Amino acid sequence: MKPSLTLGPVLFNWSVDRWCDFYARIADEAPVDTVVVGEIVCHKRAPFFAVAMQSVVERLAAAGKTVWLASPILVGSERERAAMRELVSPGNALSDATMIEANDMGALALLAGRPHAVGPTINVYNEATLGWLAGRGAVAVSLPAELPAASVAALAKAAAGVGTAVEVQAWGRAPLAISARCYHARAHGLHKDGCQFVCAGDPDGMPVATMDGQPFLTVNGTQTLSHGYLCLAEELEELTAMGVGRFRLSPQVVDMVRVAEAFRDLLDGRREGGAVAAELAGLTEAPLVNGFFHDSAGARRIVGASHRV
Numbered sequence: 001m002k003p004s005l006t007l008g009p010v011l012f013n014w015s016v017d018r019w020c021d022f023y024a025r026i027a028d029e030a031p032v033d034t035v036v037v038g039e040i041v042c043h044k045r046a047p048f049f050a051v052a053m054q055s056v057v058e059r060l061a062a063a064g065k066t067v068w069l070a071s072p073i074l075v076g077s078e079r080e081r082a083a084m085r086e087l088v089s090p091g092n093a094l095s096d097a098t099m100i101e102a103n104d105m106g107a108l109a110l111l112a113g114r115p116h117a118v119g120p121t122i123n124v125y126n127e128a129t130l131g132w133l134a135g136r137g138a139v140a141v142s143l144p145a146e147l148p149a150a151s152v153a154a155l156a157k158a159a160a161g162v163g164t165a166v167e168v169q170a171w172g173r174a175p176l177a178i179s180a181r182c183y184h185a186r187a188h189g190l191h192k193d194g195c196q197f198v199c200a201g202d203p204d205g206m207p208v209a210t211m212d213g214q215p216f217l218t219v220n221g222t223q224t225l226s227h228g229y230l231c232l233a234e235e236l237e238e239l240t241a242m243g244v245g246r247f248r249l250s251p252q253v254v255d256m257v258r259v260a261e262a263f264r265d266l267l268d269g270r271r272e273g274g275a276v277a278a279e280l281a282g283l284t285e286a287p288l289v290n291g292f293f294h295d296s297a298g299a300r301r302i303v304g305a306s307h308r309v
Helices: 016-029 046-062 078-088 107-110 129-133 149-162 182-186 233-242 256-267 273-281
Strands: 004-007 032-038 065-070 099-102 116-118 138-142 165-178 206-209 213-222 223-231 245-248
Touching: 004 149, 004 213, 016 032, 016 046, 016 256, 032 046, 046 065, 078 107, 099 107, 107 116, 116 233, 129 138, 129 149, 138 245, 149 165, 149 233, 165 233, 165 256, 182 213, 233 256, 233 273, 245 256, 256 273
Parallel strands: 004 032, 004 245, 032 065, 065 099, 099 116, 116 138, 138 165, 165 245
Antiparallel strands: 165 223, 206 213, 213 223
């Protein structure tokens, strides 16, 4: 089966107009197969995008994209639980017409027995977990970004045996952690409940440096991301040989149509990984990284390594 490209959900607090314009361009120009839509980081942001969700989903679907709705990563309060239940429960006209990508164990419980996808924020580290998810209805599992090549290969092999597709993030800042507290607000002297949506001032995340001024991480509200941009362009051929059939691109403040075109060219054999990585390195001020895949520090970039798995 031909490898496919997935565009993950926008993680950052963009304005609604920017958010809608982004998806309009994705619909019209980006050679991606699946688009995951939804506010997954902060429930306080969700109402702003809810008013445009129907039109965005319809625009993407009309352009021939498969659309999945994403559930939140961390669900805490009763209000958040009620919103998640409304999203994933049968009877929701929008979710009934699309598939749900679960990003929280609570969502998985509600989706049991129905076809659904599993997002990269649910820890799938071994074959037993993958088999359990497949048995409950998971048709696609996006693996955590920190897995090394050997683990990806083992999970891809196991997935083939249970008829579930595995997906690997190939572009974008790697999601590392989520918290009930909002460091973004705290960094501005605010509390989470009165955050004034300061995260909107950092549309690609807020950079965090070490005490000696070295770039370290990126903060996005309650979420922690890598500083560097995960880029597995040079590893795509190896990943495809392992049996990975889906590759995820995480939206950033770069030309995502150009990113999608580069990865599509790579998957279709029109370009080589090194050339694509060199082009993508020119799109961002942060470095490209791939250390996790090579069983090393995630912040490293390793060139020319291969694995016998």
